[in-house]
Amino acid sequence: MPYLPHTKRDIAQMLDAIGVASIDELVRVPAAVALRAKPEIVAALPESEIVRRFEEFAGSDRATTMASFLGAGAYRHYCPPAIMALAMRGEFLTSYTPYQAEVSQGYLQAIYEWQTYICLLTGLDIADASVYDGATALAEGAIMALAATNRKKILVSRAVHPNYRAVLKTYCDGLDVAIDEVPLLPGGMTDPQALRDALSRGSYAAVALQSPNFFGIVETVPEDVRDAFKRSGTVPIAVVAEALALAAFPTPASWGAQICVGEAQSFGVALAYGGPYVGFIACTSDHLRRIPGRLVGRTVDRNGKEAYVLTLQAREQHIRRERATSNICTNQAHCALIATIYLALMGASGLRNCAAQNVKRAHELVKRVSAIPGCRLQFEAPFFNEFVLNVGSSAADVLKALQKRGILGGLDLGRFYHEMSDCILMTATEMTTSKDIDALCAALQEVVRVPASL
Amino acid sequence: MAQPPDLLYSREHEWVRIDSDTATIGITDYAQSSLGDIVYVELPKVGTQVAQFSNTGVIESVKAVSDLYTPLSGEVTEVNEALENDPALVNREPFAGGWLFKLQVKDSKQSENLLSPDSYEELIAEAQ
Amino acid sequence: MYQPRSERIPLIFEQGQPGRANRYLPSDAQLSDYLPAENLRAELPLPESTELDVVRHYTRLSQRTFGIDTGFYPLGSCTMKYNPRVNDAVANLPGLRDLHPFAPDELSQGALRIMYELERSLASLFGMAAFSLNPAAGAHAELAALLIAKKYFSDRGELNRQTVIVPDTAHGTNPASASMAGFRVVSLKSDERGRVGVDTLRAVLGDDTAVCMMTNPNTLGLFEDHIAEIARAVHDAGGLMYYDGANANALMGIARPGDMGFDLMHLNLHKTFTIPHGGGGAGAGPLGVAEHLVEYLPTPVVRAIAKDGSTANEDSRTYWLDFDVPKSIGPMRSFWSNFAHIVRALAYLYANGLEGLTDVSRLAVLNANYVRVKVAPFLETPYPEICQHEFVASAQELKKQSGVRAVDIAKALLDRGFHAPTMYFPLIVPECLMIEPTETESKETLDQFIAALEDVVATAKRDPQQILDAPQRTVVARVDETRAARQPDLRWRAPAGVT
Structure with a gap:
């Protein structure tokens, strides 16, 4: 067996010390719960064979070799190799939650740096050590607001990532909390009038708004909506699905968000078919007692020397049990570490430049594809690195046809918005090449039907 | 140590001082020393109606958390705001500066359900 | 030779100089070339360091971190076993690492097959009808399981079932998850043998009982030897049994939660299946259920069908993600699973086989x-x-x-x-x-x-x-x-x- 050190002699000596004749005596279970069937598991393989099999599986994921314009909450960005060289160091990789602070100062400091990075990016006062992903961050943020306001309703924009809204619903069902949605303007933005009306009518614990929203559009929050937040006592939650955009646009704090939740996969974390990613929660200091998950604090040791430690643990499940603010235990520390190293490597100018490259590529792409007969840009508002292309007929069919030509053209929006079944959510990042764009345009020209009137 | 003689006590280790219709409530020296270093106290809002022995707050130490129960019913008239910045007051002066909140007493007969200093002393002697 | 010393390591924010970053990408564009200036952020107060400085900084921080690779790590209930490097290597294959979650099923067959194989293997190994790989961690699976229980009882019209029973030795996540799913928690005192007493349990069972959550072996490291009776008592009262799989490392090939009468369970792949803990995560918490609860599992569900319509021949199967499961509690997370960890767990399973896991x-x-x-x-x-x-x-x-x-x-x-x-x-x-x-x-x-x-x-x-x-x-x-x-x-x- 590959990872077991025991020799026959070791086993004999150990059994002797224990005072039993065989391991069977140690692992005996009552007859009533003995194995009813022998589990069917593949026979053991040597390591060389394991690698070969996984190479075969990897080889049949043909999507990874194609030009891709997929985004929608999971983004392909450049990852400097230094990230993995550092993050895969065994000390980081194989450590547990840093309960023993004295032998975990390095990781604790790195998480303190992560918390600081998230605060600096969002403009908020505090951030936790991470949660599972963007969607669960939204659910946890909503629960914070429920506790803060003692209300039982959540308001969420329809331009928030549909998967995040679905997860919010799963969580809220358990708590008997109702969710209302704010409709979209024809331009693809959250309808501010409808938002104000809803806030004045109902007593909502929180209102969740995403920018850039699911369609890539940069949402702005007008003064009168900010006033409505204050008047209604509703906690504004900013949702961020593309964290790179935080480098480009005014902070969530600047428009009055008290809580910012989001996904930091863009900061060096692999796409990996959906996970693990890394969710973050930041908030104003008023919400300190309600923020879920681990928090690293800076303090001193017995000799007065600076030291880091997990703190405010009395909020957490292992102490507070059924009274805890959240059940979260395992977080995404290693992904948070990756993101921290990514941010350190990029620096302010590198990150801002990366954001500029995304915007540039996306604008090049939109210019090209919207010029193709039969295609048009669905929404005109300023956007970051994704936009909605209307292809005039079934987006699903167009995407299938593109696939046959070796291109992943984007996401069929009909999957989430029934009125947008002719629309594709297209993404470009700094990884998108001119060659990819040329290939996409050539293919679109072939597959998009030109309306008869032209 | 002996319990202050002018107070009444609950089985949950709260003390109460009654001055006509106002009750001042805190936790005992025994309670603060069992909890260890107190880092945060969550108190009821002024104006809240609370019922005897109901949960009215939370006291957190570094590695423990315990519920706070009011020894009497009434309306909360004042909370000790000094604890917000200095929760350690509860450790240092549990019976004085570390008081938690004040109540407008609703039913003075309820004090019959509380323990005398001697009975409370017995209670903690047993616990130890 | 460099010896890690104990002097203060400045924070990354206290290091560097403006002008030392921005080396990885072309810089031929400005945000303001494309976006209205009033929409843009004025300041971005992040530090700029050379790559060497960043490499040194995090290398030094790693030297102040104790991992399994550093030394013996007998942290109870956390199963700090060796994390084989081949697992990381296969998770890092570009065909797995770079796959987008919205990639079409027909172009993601390798990934889907990995998920399907692990799911089937876990179901067999632990005696459950099916698993969902959706939850991101053990506590996340507990929450999903309790949401399933809630929906199950609601579908049966048993709205009175509002209580979750948790032994006093349970992990703190159990009661916390129960609260998050809107249940009331009853704590059960262990007997002098460190186990749940059947009579103590019977005294709290009733028509309000929804779920009894147990860890077996429990957190004292003891096998709950009355587990069959306990499960029967809970089922007789109309409740469901939940198995907290934090301690499953003691059971593989020896006993199965399904055979003990558990209806729901989770595993911590980051414990039993050698996924590195990474300083506290990410983990993975597959959620297993018995037959009567399969239709409630979170979405998406990985399905397989062979070209001839059967599921038998594994090499001719087609796999897909099924999002259309009417009774499902819905998704628990942004995307389908902590896939990189699913890969690691399957590699570990391959390395051991049933006999190896039993050993x-x-x-x-x-x-x-x-x-x-x-x-x-x-x-x-x-x-x-x-x-x-x-x-x-x-x-x-x-x-x-x-x-x-x-x-x-x-x-x-x-x-x-x-x-x-x-x-x-x-x-x-x-x-x-x-x-x-x-x-x-x-x-x-x-x-x-x-x-x-x-x-x-x-x-x-x-x-x-x-x-x-x-x-x-x-x-x-x-x-x-x-x-x-x-x-x-x-x-x-x-x-x-x-x-």
Whole structure:
């Protein structure tokens, strides 16, 4: 067996010390719960064979070799190799939650740096050590607001990532909390009038708004909506699905968000078919007692020397049990570490430049594809690195046809918005090449039907 | 140590001082020393109606958390705001500066359900 | 040679100079070329360092971090076993690492097959009808399971079932998850044998019982030998049984939660299946259910069909993600699973096979019992009987004799090059030290640990101050946690006057 050190002699000596004749005596279970069937598991393989099999599986994921314009909450960005060289160091990789602070100062400091990075990016006062992903961050943020306001309703924009809204619903069902949605303007933005009306009518614990929203559009929050937040006592939650955009646009704090939740996969974390990613929660200091998950604090040791430690643990499940603010235990520390190293490597100018490259590529792409007969840009508002292309007929069919030509053209929006079944959510990042764009345009020209009137 | 003689006590280790219709409530020296270093106290809002022995707050130490129960019913008239910045007051002066909140007493007969200093002393002697 | 020293390492924010970053991408564009200036952020106050400086910084931080790769890590209930490197290598294959979650099913067949194979294997290994790989961690799966229970009872019109029963030895996540799913929690006192007593349980069962959550072996490392009766009693009362799989490392190939009568369960792949803990995550928490609950599992569900319509021939199967499951509780997370960890877990399964996994559990139990009997002469073991993959010791007596507590022993072990056991858990054992050696540790390592622990106890009796002053050899001495909690400093701030 590959990872077991025991020799026959070791086993004999150990059994002797224990005072039993065989391991069977140690692992005996009552007859009533003995194995009813022998589990069917593949026979053991040597390591060389394991690698070969996984190479075969990897080889049949043909999507990874194609030009891709997929985004929608999971983004392909450049990852400097230094990230993995550092993050895969065994000390980081194989450590547990840093309960023993004295032998975990390095990781604790790195998480303190992560918390600081998230605060600096969002403009908020505090951030936790991470949660599972963007969607669960939204659910946890909503629960914070429920506790803060003692209300039982959540308001969420329809331009928030549909998967995040679905997860919010799963969580809220358990708590008997109702969710209302704010409709979209024809331009693809959250309808501010409808938002104000809803806030004045109902007593909502929180209102969740995403920018850039699911369609890539940069949402702005007008003064009168900010006033409505204050008047209604509703906690504004900013949702961020593309964290790179935080480098480009005014902070969530600047428009009055008290809580910012989001996904930091863009900061060096692999796409990996959906996970693990890394969710973050930041908030104003008023919400300190309600923020879920681990928090690293800076303090001193017995000799007065600076030291880091997990703190405010009395909020957490292992102490507070059924009274805890959240059940979260395992977080995404290693992904948070990756993101921290990514941010350190990029620096302010590198990150801002990366954001500029995304915007540039996306604008090049939109210019090209919207010029193709039969295609048009669905929404005109300023956007970051994704936009909605209307292809005039079934987006699903167009995407299938593109696939046959070796291109992943984007996401069929009909999957989430029934009125947008002719629309594709297209993404470009700094990884998108001119060659990819040329290939996409050539293919679109072939597959998009030109309306008869032209 | 002996319990202050002018107070009444609950089985949950709260003390109460009654001055006509106002009750001042805190936790005992025994309670603060069992909890260890107190880092945060969550108190009821002024104006809240609370019922005897109901949960009215939370006291957190570094590695423990315990519920706070009011020894009497009434309306909360004042909370000790000094604890917000200095929760350690509860450790240092549990019976004085570390008081938690004040109540407008609703039913003075309820004090019959509380323990005398001697009975409370017995209670903690047993616990130890 | 560079020796890690104990001087302060400045934060990344206190290092670097503007102008030292921006090296990885072309810089031929400005945000303001494309977007209205009033929509843009004015300042981005992040530090700029050279790649060398960043590499040195995080290398030095890693040197101040104790991992399994550094030394023995007997942290009870956390299963800190060796994390094979081949798992990381296969998870990093570009065809798996770079796959987008919205990639079409027909172009993601390798990934889907990995998910399907792991799901089927876990179901067979633990005796459940099906698993969902959706939950991101154990606690996340607990929440999903309780949401399933809630929906199940609601569909049956049993709205009165609002209570979740949790033994006092349970992990804190159990009651916390129950609260998050809107249940009331009843805590169950363990009997003098450290188990759930059937009569104690019967006394709290009723038509309000929704779920009874159990860990088996429990957190004392003891097998709940009345589990069949317990399950029957809960089922007779109309409730469901939930298995917390944190301690599944003791069971593989030996017993199955499904055979014990559990209706719902989770596994922590980051414990039993060697996924690196990474400083506290990411993990993965597959959720298993019995037949009557399959239709409630979170979406998406991975399905398979062979070209001839059967599921038999594995090489001719087509796999897809099914989002259309009407009774499902819905998704628990942004995307389908912590896939990179699913890959690692399947690689581990391949490396072992059934016999290998059975040996894993058998030797985990052997190692724990060996350490237990060797420790018993000098440290109290409150449950002196055969344990499973872990056991608890108590420093209660030692504390009375010398003033040395469990936390002091833990700190003294750090000085001796070992990670500390889990302390003060489960809550019912005073001055508790919970020790889980795992099966990947050799007898030599266990002997060294036992000797170190004995030395700590002997020193405590002779010269307690030495132990109370530990640790001395770490980069910092004992940390002031009270100050950390009373004056929270959770982020760096630029000194006044500096931007």
